[in-house]
Amino acid sequence: MRETGVKDRILETASRLFYDQGYNQTGINQIIDEADIARASLYHHFPSKTDLLLAYLDRTHELWFGELETYMQPIAGARERLLALFDFRVRRQLKLKYKGCHFNKIVAETCEDQQVFDRVRAHKDRFRRYIHDLVRQTDHRKLLDDETLTETLFLLLEGAIAMGAMYRSPDYVEKAKRIAGSFL
Amino acid sequence: MRETGVKDRILETASRLFYDQGYNQTGINQIIDEADIARASLYHHFPSKTDLLLAYLDRTHELWFGELETYMQPIAGARERLLALFDFRVRRQLKLKYKGCHFNKIVAETCEDQQVFDRVRAHKDRFRRYIHDLVRQTDHRKLLDDETLTETLFLLLEGAIAMGAMYRSPDYVEKAKRIAGSFL
DNA sequence: GAGTAAGTAGACAGACTTGTCTATTCGGTT
DNA sequence: AACCGAATAGACAAGTCTGTCTACTTACTC
Secondary structure (H helix, E strand, O other): OOOHHHHHHHHHHHHHHHHOOOOOOOOOHHHHHHHOHHHHHHHOOOOHHOOOOOOHHHHHHHHHHHHHHHOOOOOOHHHHHHHHHHHHHHHHHHHHOOOOHHHHHHHHOOOOOHHHHHHHHHHHHHHHHHHHHHHHHOOOOOOOOOOHHHHHHHHHHHHHHHHHHOOOOOOOHHHHHHHHHHHH | OOOOOOHHHHHHHHHHHHHOOOOOOOOHHHHHHHHEEEEHHHHHOOOOOHHHHHHHHHHHHHHHHHHHHHHHOOOOOHHHHOOOOOHHHHHHHHHHHOOHHHHHHHHHOOOOOOOHHHHHHHHHHHHHHHHHHHHOOOOOOOOOOHHHHHHHHHHHHHHHHHHHHHHHOOHHHHHHHHHHHOOO
16 A cells, blocks of 8 residues: 555545445544554645545546446447446446445435535436447437437446345346347 | 324434435434434434334335325326336425435445345335236236336336436436336 | 333433644655 | 655544433323
């Protein structure tokens, strides 16, 4: 850990704890201990816990799409890419121990903070656009128009991730993939 | 408030606060103040905050299906009933100010408690069975088999409720209803 | 009338919370 | 050599958290 800079170490540690334990159940003291930094260093880089939360959302957003790009890079064909979205999520579930969507979790436990909402919505909007772009590139079965198919895939995925968090299982995302396949 | 019994008043107040503010952001002291009861009365009926949480989940489960039965009672026809599920959820969103699914929220902010998981899963399992029973009674378009259609409707609803909580809007459940209509 | 369960009021413990403050050190840059 | 940003260690404030405890009252039952 000691190689990376202090600010990065704070944000990495906070991110891990916020996701694993929950934002409200993670205290500043625990972050300080586990990141092995001084109290004043944390407050130097992040004046309040809320600032740390916003930085966590920004970082997670960046990492999320970064990992998505990496995963999708070798996959050819819009239809295959749409189906690969489900595989990507299953792989993430496994890695993250089925604790669900970072953004959903934060919305569920923080009350009505506009800056939080803005970031969460920006993330979901971008993912929906990502799906939409792929849908337009496919010549799917036209059971649904492009917009409706986009929304269907998006909602299936969101629902499946939420259920995956409740049942700690990849079954729902896998089912959602099969359902998606029948529309494509 | 003073008419109802003490235990009920505690549970009603705790339920409201747990949902509106979040479980971790609601302290025992606030429940005591707002329910207007003595500290010892709370600990008499609910030995710990966790007991109160479990009672909240049980109560919410009972109320949820009670309200569903009431809503569905005048609606005839399995197809109409399936579509009415979406209307039921929209009505709840409006009443609850779009804060999402009670059970999802609790899973998102409590860590790995088996008793919590059991209750949350029991709730979702029962709702899925409810949908399945209706699906079997319809002669739908057979684009999907009964089990797959059930899962599709279930996941669309769950995803739409989650998005409704992020965007504080009924749009997603309404879109999900239109999508559902095209399979029925 | 005695006994019991359910209620009230409030003090208290002990731990934890976020955030501030002082004092000091280290490593560059001017 | 002087300065400065970034880091360290740790005390501290002021509040909150859950849960326990004592002492007392009320209401109902045997």
